[in-house]
Amino acid sequence: MSAPIVLGIDLGTSNSVGAVMQGDRIIIVPDAEGNRIHPSVVSFHPSGNVICGHKAKARRIVDPENTVFSTKRLIGRRFSSPEVRAVRARAPYVIKEGPSEQPMIATRGGEFTVPQVGAIVLNYLKQLAEVHLGQPVAHAVVTVPANFNDGQREATKAAGRLAGLEVLRILNEPTAAALAYGYGKSLQSRIAIFDFGGGTFDITILRLQQRIFEVLATAGDTYLGGDDIDLRLVDAMIQAFLTVHGIDLRQAPLAVQRLRAVAEQVKCQLSDRARAMVRVQEIAHGQGGAALDFSFSLTRDGMNAKVVDIVDRAFVVCDEALRLAGTDVSQIDDMVLVGGTTKMPLVRDRVRQYFGKEPRADINPDEVVAVGAAIQGATLMQDVGAGERPKALLLDVTPRALGVATVGGYADTIIQRNAQVPIEQNRIFTTSADHQTQVVIQVCQGESRRFDENTALGELKLEGLRAARRGEVRIVVTFEIDTDGILRVKAKDEETGNTQGATIHVLGTMTEAEIQAAMPQDAGGRAPGQE
């Protein structure tokens, strides 16, 4: 009997990829047209059908209000967060405030939480895999950017469950890439995973010792990606149009939406050639209502000059990661490039200059993360007799420090950034008033000394304490980050040894009850992807 199939899923901001490992063979899951990467876009069609992938991406231009994309930027975030505000300012679809401070996406198909939209994409990949393999798929390993916080991981896991998948592991994208790179090779080296995607940039430094993959440090910028390059080019186009026609296209959201798609096209073309030219028909109407077309031409050098400052922000993050890893560029044996943006020649040039050597060229930057997820899935499922050695062992870290609120609005760090997981740390809490029977502890992730400058995760409540003088009741609280990077909390009364009820309410994510309520009753009813 062979182990059940595990679908490795790279759930990206712009694109998602699914992979499975069968024996020693990796299969990338294609759609009906044979595409191997699938836009993370969901479109709610007037017919009532839900469409995903390439077909949905095509609807961004014709039905922008009902075509939802880049929701990874929203996942696990509170409605009032700057991230959600930034997406709302640009997104052509409606984002409202829902329960537990979650953002809700309102479409003609109804209102959805962000994990629900993620679930539609995950379910689409699950179905593609089932069709391709001819058998049901119930397990998955889903990847997330290394610097996703607890709430974002929880929300991603919830999305998997809503999609009808048992998520065996939430895996960091760069760690997955490292696994795909080094699996079965018995290497002894130090590598850097340089992941420049659509929405985020991450750099991770690992030490490989045969079967062991030990993450030394990881750092990232959640506001840096290919999207920023597109937006820069859109600005240039709008400026060019304004100069020629005296019309500001910013007043026309649909035109801006079209220009974004064009900008991305131009950018990708310039990865293969030195000059790109586009013509956009009827972008605006001039005097007397005459339709105006827009022609735009750009050289690779011209583009590079416009965006080099964006690309160079990645290397500030690299400096930080190397410092945290206690190493420097001269000690890095190999660089693995991940993510669509690393296809830009400018990015490759800068990487070569920074590290002083050639990055690996034999790795597919679009698929490597999903491949790593599939390998990890197969490794976890593999029935390792205790006598055998595991084929690969990942020793990963938590990207953010974990802290609690303390006097004066400061945060007190409990678990250091880049500490290996699983990890636990204890802290003693005392009552601060006489006869206090309840303690509320605010928990955050981030490195700032100030609580407010970190990401608030939620509140931890200890209830039913013995009524006593202040300071007399001492509760030992154990903060634990598990192998998924998810926080778990236990509390114990030091004196009685009683386990204390400790609940943490994570803001900006679905509660267990909400997940249950949202679980599809008619699993497999409506198939996304069909028109």
Next chain:
Amino acid sequence: MAAPTTHQAAEEVRALVEELFAGLDHLPYYAFLGITPGATPGHIQEAFYRRAEKLHPDRFFNLSDLELRNQIYEVYKRVAEAYRVLESPAARKEYDEGLARGQFRLIRQEREGLNLKQPDEGIESPQAKRFFRLGLDALHAKDLKGAHMNFTFALSMEPGNAVIKAQVADLEAKLGLKKRPG
């Protein structure tokens, strides 16, 4: 149908887990890594990798014996803690000093006053508390100037209060305000 060697190894892991699990309350880090207190840094890393290959919870993902699985998890966390502490020369020194006094685990003492929950803890006057809270609200809204003003008011209600003073000083540094001499 397990080969005898596999079976033997499985028994070995079980025995090791049982021994270490029973020792969670009294064994030193060195025992969790299976090394002597004189081990060199190179030894420590090597020992950790060996232990990780044997005891990492991922290896037992499918183990049906939940109790053993839980023991493995608890033991592994301590093994990793041992590595984390002993790997850093400074932490190792601190640990060894504690160990000589019978402390088998490095637990940093709580810093005084940090466990109090309310942000305005330690402020007596209700007016000072009120302005302090307004200051925190302003900070939350990223209104640094407003925050500075409210904290300054709070400080004038309760001069010399260390909690409020720290806030004022912090904001003065942030806003680039320097107290004029005199």
